[in-house]
Amino acid sequence: MTMPKTSADVGSIRSSALVRPFVALAVPLAAVAVAFTIGAIMLLALGANPIDGYAxxxxxxxxxWNELADTAIKSAPLLLVGVGICIAFRAGVINIGGEGQIIVGAIFSTVVALALPDLPRIFLVPLVLIGGAIGGGIWGAIPGALKAYAGVNEILSTIMMNIIAAQFLSFLLQDLLTDKASGAIKIQQTERLSENADLPLLPGDTRLHLGVIIAVFVAMLGYVLLFRSALGVRLRAVGHNANASRYAGMPVKRSIVQALAFSGACAGIAGAVLVFGSESHRLIAEGGASGFTQSAGFNGIVAAxxxxxxxxxxxxxxxxFGGMLTGGIALQQELQVPAALIVAxxxxxxxxxxxxxxxxSRLTAWAESPGTGFTQVETDREPTVPRAEDSLLASTARTRGSPAPSAPNEGDD
Structure with missing residues (x-):
């Protein structure tokens, strides 16, 4: 029998709705403030004025406007990777392979541009983005399948896939995709790719291009996927409790593969944006793979x-974080401090x-617990409602005519 909501319940719900956003915003900002304080101490140790530096x-x-445009351009690949990280984490898997997925997405999109150089821009730009998504999605689905069907830890497999992708890129740029016009000294870069594949510039006298809009659009699609679709409910259910989801008949293994494939596809689009939104408009391994990706595969995790x-x-x-990247260059030029300090x-x-x-998470739990002054939960009322996954297990067991099992059996999904 459903118990009516009391005033204490309503107060608890309202306070929870206020506490969670406050803690989610305040704690990271406090962490950034502490980090900048330590950075100021480092600048003082070098004889620089931290106030001038941060200014x-x-x-x-x-x-x-130009600075904002540069910041937005830097943030676009971080956002794309970050959205993919959100999808994977919500499904209970950890994707550390953004770097490799960016590289493979860039390779796929480059191949599309090289194969169809004369295609009109209205068709070629979407095709290179789709190519990037397919490449990154495939590279993400591989560790997903390894985890789902072979029990391979996805952290290890995605890291190894990063290394494989970087070496594969180096191999391609040494011979197959290298710029033949570079002469005897082969530079690890492709020829200047078709202008029809360049991401169009947005109105205004800046370098802002379509990739920024695409990144925001993908973020909105990621929200719809996770929180406004049946697939998103299934992915989040698997991430919340894979065992309960398996008993409910959900394809857990398939969901793991799908989550990492979606995550990789977002990173693959970032690879296409990095190639066709760059000033050189070519795939290049300047300073190694990290020079091309600008470490967006790792910085995107932090942004998420x-x-x-x-x-x-x-x-x-x-x-x-895009502002940190662009502003860090200005800080270095203003104070003439080593580049390593900006990295630090x-x-x-x-x-x-x-x-x-x-x-x-601890502050949120503390603030929502009884007796803290943030909630009005009565401790002497009816027993609390069981967790959703416990109810799901019990109802499934009753349907099968047996008590709720303690350990799940692996499904054939």
Whole structure:
């Protein structure tokens, strides 16, 4: 029998709706503030003025339309990778393979542009983006299948796939896809790709291109997929409790593969955006694979975590980290500090943001617990409702005519 909601229940629901967003925003911002404080100490140790440095960082990232455009361009691949990370994490799998998926997506999109150079832009641009999505999706589905059907840890497999993709890119750019016009000294880059595949510039006198709009659109699609579709409900159910989902008849193994495939597809689109939205408009391995990807495969993970693993919240989080990248260059030029310091500052921000996740969850649990002043839950009322997965297990067991089992059997999904 369903118990009517009391005033205490309503107060608890309202307070929960207020506490969660506050904690989700306040804790990462506090982590960033601590990281910048440590960065200021490092600047002082080098004899630089941290106030001037951070002023240059803000001006270089958000000081004008050109700076905002550069920040948005830097944030686009972070956002695309971050949306993919959100999808994978919500399904209970960890995708560390964004770097490799970016590379393979870039390779696929480059092959499309080389094969169809004379195709009109209105057709070629969507095709190179689709090619990137297919390449990244395939590269993501492989570790998904290994985890689902062979029990291989997805963290290890995605990291290894990064290495394989980087070496495969180096191999292709040494011979098959290399620019033949480079002469005897082969440069690890393709020829200038078809202009019909270039991402169109947006109105205004900046370098802002269509890739930024595509990234935001993919983030919106990611939100619809996760929270407004039956497939998203299944993916989140598998991530919440795979055993309960299996007993409910959900294809858990297929869901794992799909989640990593979707995640890889987002990263693959980022690879296409990096190639056809760049100034060189060619696939290049300058300084190694990390030089081409700009470490977006790893920075996108941090952007997703900063955005609480929500596709829409990842949009401002990615813009923030894009500003860190563009503003860091201005900081270095203003203070004449070593480039390693900028890398260290970004690393400190990443470290504190990731480290704050556990604190965020604990603060949320504490704030919503009885007796903290944030909730009005009565401790002497009827027993609490069982968790959704427990109810699901019990109802499934009753349907089968047996008590709820303690250990699930592997399904044939």
């Amino acid at each position: 240059a960082l803000l001006d270089g990232a958000f000081g004008g 975590l900063f955005g609480s693993l929500h596709p829409l919240a990842t949009i401002p989080a990615s813009f923030f 500052l970004n690393g400190i921000v990443v470290l504190f943001v990731v480290s704050s996740l556990k604190l965020r």
